[in-house]
Amino acid sequence: MVQLPPLADIEDLEVRLDRTFTDVESPRIEALLDDVSAMVRLVAGKTWVDPEDPTQVIAPDIVRVIVLRAAGRYINNPGGFSSESAGDYSYQRNGLDARGGLYLTDEEMGWLKKVAGRLGLWHQPLTRNDLWSSRGVFLEDSFGFELFPVGDPYDC
Numbered sequence: 001m002v003q004l005p006p007l008a009d010i011e012d013l014e015v016r017l018d019r020t021f022t023d024v025e026s027p028r029i030e031a032l033l034d035d036v037s038a039m040v041r042l043v044a045g046k047t048w049v050d051p052e053d054p055t056q057v058i059a060p061d062i063v064r065v066i067v068l069r070a071a072g073r074y075i076n077n078p079g080g081f082s083s084e085s086a087g088d089y090s091y092q093r094n095g096l097d098a099r100g101g102l103y104l105t106d107e108e109m110g111w112l113k114k115v116a117g118r119l120g121l122w123h124q125p126l127t128r129n130d131l132w133s134s135r136g137v138f139l140e141d142s143f144g145f146e147l148f149p150v151g152d153p154y155d156c
Contacts, residue, residue, distance in 0.1 A: 004047055006033035007040060007059050008067040016068050017075065029071075035102055036070045043109050044116035060115050066108045074102050 010029050014020055021029050040063060041047055048059035080101065104112070113119065140147060 004037070004041070004049055005055055005057055006030070006067070007037040007048060007057055008033055008064045008071070012064065013068055013071055013075075016072055029075075032071050032074060032102075033067065036067045036074075039070070039102065039104060040067055040112060043104060044112045045118055046116050062111055062115055066104065066112060069108065070102060070104055 010021060010026060010033065013029065013033065044063070047054075048057055048063060050056040050058050078101070
């Protein structure tokens with residue numbers, strides 16, 4: 001199986017975080033971008049690589065933005081802390097960001113699904129053999145002999 005390229009570059013992340021990664025940090029950051037890219041591909045159900053050249057990324061810009069946001073969250077706050085103190089050290093985790101580690105927000109997953117064309121499923125209610133009138137809906141009994149009203153006849 002071919003290793004897919006990350007959906008964002010380390011240089012893009014350096015610009016977003018306003019810092020340069022050292023030679024020691026770079027392999028870890030590249031692995032982080034690979035991990036986030038794998039999560040994004042899983043949610044979207046797309047690889048976003050050129051079928052002719054699988055080393056070329058052909059993802060929409062929002063995909064790169066999402067990868068960089070998730071990677072930046074992890075770098076800035078790998079433990080998912082929402083508050084921290086210095087004297088007699090204490091910390092707190094709560095809410096969505098309490099998970100720590102890598103994650104995509106609900107908003108980001110929604111963007112991914114939208115850009116990938118995966119808008120989800122829904123059900124369409126169907127009626128069969130229902131008779132409509134100005135006085136409401138009528139259904140047949142299980143033997144097909146008698147009609148009986150369903151719901152409020154004046155709620156039409």
